[in-house]
Amino acid sequence: MNRFIAFVRKEFKHLLRDYRTVLIIFGIPIAQLLLFGHVITTEIKDAEVGILDLSRDEVSTKLTQKLLGSGYFKVSEDIHNVNQIENLFRKGKIRELIVLEENFGNKLRREGKAQIQIITDASDPNTAGILSNYTQSIVARFFSEEMAPGLKPLIQVDQRMFYNEELRSANMFVPGTIALILMLISALMTSISIAREKELGTMEILLVSPLRPLQIIMGKVVPYLVLSVIMAVVIIGVGFFIFHVPIRGSLILLFGLLTLFILLALALGILISTVAKTQQVAMLISLVGLMLPTMLLSGFIFPIENMPKALQYLSIAMPPRWFLAALKDIMLKGVGLAYVWDEILILTGMLIGFTLISVRKFQIRLES
Amino acid sequence: MIVNCQNISKSYGGIQAVESVSFDVEEGNIFGFLGPDGSGKTTLFRILTTLLLPDNGSARIDGFDVVKDFRKVRNIIGYMPGRFSLYSDLSIEENLDFFATVFGTTLKENYHLIRDIYVQIEPFKKRLAGRLSGGMKQKLALSCALIHQPKLLVLDEPTTGVDAVSRKEFWDLLIGLKEKGITIIISTPYMDEAGMCDQVALMQKGKILSCDKPDEIIRKDGQQLYSLKAENIYQLLKDLRKYPETDTVFPFGQDLHYTSKEKDPDLEKLKSYLKERGHEKLVLAAITPGIEDVFMHLMEKENPLNEKL
Structure with a gap:
């Protein structure tokens, strides 16, 4: 011993x-x-995004405010022109671009549907995926709350992350x-x-x-x-x-x-x-x-x-x-x-x- | 007889490191192995210290077989490997304490054994072993190998790379240990250390060429040795090799050492042979051979180098 x-x-x-x-x-x-x-880290705060609002009517402005009010996004550059986009992505100024089509509010009212395009910088696929998900859920909530208050969506996805609620x-x-x-x-x-x-x-x-x-x-x-x-x-x-x-x-x-x-x-x-x-x-x-x-x-x-x-x-x-x-x-x-x-x-x-x-x-x- | 070694052989991947080596060591003797690097000394020592298994043959130390009773053998031997194998980040004192405890003893208990050695390094006992000089490292390693009062001390080239004064001191210590009754097996590449041993084995390519008391080895060889010198020593060497009566010739310091095949060589004939080849200032003298001469002689007989030079 x-x-x-x-x-x-x-x-x-x-x-x-x-x-x-x-x-x-x-x-x-x-x-x-x-x-x-x-x-x-997989949490995202203040991601730099661009919003190209081709319509600039009441509905599209409200949606833009809703997106920016979420805390996940912030607009760093004003975009007025489609030609700017590629350059901004290249320089890494924005990670996501949200495009609202022309006559957004009118189309929505008349035809019941309007188009939103989400473009992400997938050179970082994790972030791109998360940003796109965040955007979609905000847009979905906007429609259920603002456009059809009485109407319940057919399927409502309610996510909960157990054991790590905040991911x-x-x-x-x-x-x-x-x-x-x-x-x-x-x-x-x-x-x-x-x-x-x-x-x-x-x-x-x-x-x-x-x-x-x-x-x-x-x-x-x-x-x-x-x-x-x-x-x-x-x-x-x-x-x-x-x-x-x-x-x-x-x-x-x-x-x-x-x-x-x-x-x-x-x-x-x-x-x-x-x-x-x-x-x-x-x-x-x-x-x-x-x-x-x-x-x-x-x-x-x-x-x-x-x-x-x-x-x-x-x-x-x-x-x-x-x-x-x-x-x-x-x-x-x-x-x-x-x-x-x-x-x-x-x-x-x-x-x-x-x-x-x-x-x-x-x-x-x-x-x- | 404390060590009995019979027909030990060992090969590594096709190379015969030790070939059918047999020898006995009497208790209280210093037994020296002389030979150049790669002659199989270290392999033989590792077999004796149970670190390697022999391919063939058997060895007993104090009656214990080095294969079967390896644990018992490990208790009665002190081993000092060729390179410095202590902990360089521990101090002298810590190294000694560690090995003493590992062998189930204490520094105090066996202080009398290592006193002569230890007093020389004791002033530095707090110094880390890695910061010691070569000679001091050897003394520390010897102290560590001795701490458990082994019956047999196995020292693998302890004086290699140590200065002449420290070598002399080291040998004085070994003689002192011998007087205390400890048997010592030692290997060395230095021929001049052979004289200090009671028995010497000359090793070459894994074989023992000759094994006896140092004087006996020289006497048994029985060759009359001549020393030769001339202006152009290299040409002299080449001419002597061509001389039909030449047995061996090799450079030794500034001279050539020469032996003849004839019992009673005709020196005048040799001189005139050399003069014919234009050698001037020729000096020829009969000398008594040393252990190195015998070794060179035996080595040349074993595998002639003549063609190579």
Whole structure:
């Protein structure tokens, strides 16, 4: 036991003396959270649009006011001429153009229909889609309220976004960032720290010593486990206090899940280090093999349902996918163990599998 | 007999690193392996320290098999790998404490063993190991390898890249350890260190060419050695190689060292042969061979370099 404690103390010393790494470990997640929080956002306010009112009658003016009064749009340029349009889009002055046809009010009164054209800048498809949706719903509401007050529309779509009523993106990226950071610290750092011992030749001495493989592995795991739990608390804290991401489920369940995922990531890191002989190889395998799938295949950035079938099957094998699903359920929906037991079971199974493989693969000699 | 090694062979991807090596080491001896880089010394040491599995043959250390009883072997040996293998971000004291604890002992308990070495680096004990000079690093590594009072110390080229004074100091320390009863296996590329060993094995291309006491190796070789010198030393070397009675000839410092195939060579005939080829200021003298001469001689016999030069 003394041996083990001495080993863990040594690991902590390595960790704390390498202040650059510590800085990176604590800096990256916070920078990432703040960046994601302010850059990647699906909310739209004050989007710059153009309105080309070819009719300029009572109805069209009212509709224009209604659109601008919504708070989503603001007019930056006055448009009088069709020829201006292309130039404005090119320069990026407007993201959407709403064209009301000539004799808008008259046509509406006489024929019961008039045309509105919505042109969007789809070089940013997400924003374009959202802007177009906003416009359509405002126009629809305008007609039901102003033009036919007594008449009820045949179908009325009433949307409600459950668990994230305001469609706030923080609720999506905070759990995603937790998965990413825990992968980064646990798997990447552990695999690098074991590969470093191999690279510097100290592993040779550790192997010749009476230390058991399990003691070496556990000694490597404990410091990063502690560090990862601290990081998880920091990220959830930042999410809760700065971005107001709710924590609706039980804290015990939440931390149980976090610990499970951290252990799984550590096991993956050790598995990588049994293959990698140098720190660079370990880093490369961790980044390509773990970080990219965590970002792309876990449902963090792209919804799994939208992926091609082959990638959907591939994502089944990705631990972050299950972690993220359970984490969102617990944090945002506030569900109990009964609703996430399958994800937890899958993660536990993966943990046992990876641990067994890595203990077995851990070499007691310089070659197998 | 603390080490018993029989017909150990090991190859890496088609290259025979160690070929059928057998030797014994008596308790309390310093056993030296001499040989150039790539002669298989490190591979052999890694097999002895249970870090590699031999393809063939067996080795026992204090009665324990290096394959089957590897855990027991690991408890009784102290190993110092060829390159500096301590934690450069830990201080001298922390390194020692760590290895002491790992081996289930304390610095205090075995201080008497490492005192002679440790006093030299103790003034710097708070300094990080990465900031030590080459000689101090070696002393620290030796202290770490000794901390658990091993029966056998395995040192892989500990003096490579260390200055002459530190090398001398290091060997003095080893002699001191030998007097305390610790058996030492050491490898070195420096021929002059052979004289300090009780037994020497000359290694070349994975094989032991000769293995005995240093004086015995020289005596057994039994060759009369001559030193030759002339104005044009390179031409002299080429002409000597063509001389039919020549056994071996190789440059040694500023001279050539020469042995003949004949038991009692006709030196006058040799001199006139060389004079015919226009060599001036020829100096020829009989000398006693050193271990390096024997090594060069054995190496040439094993694979003649004559054609290459």
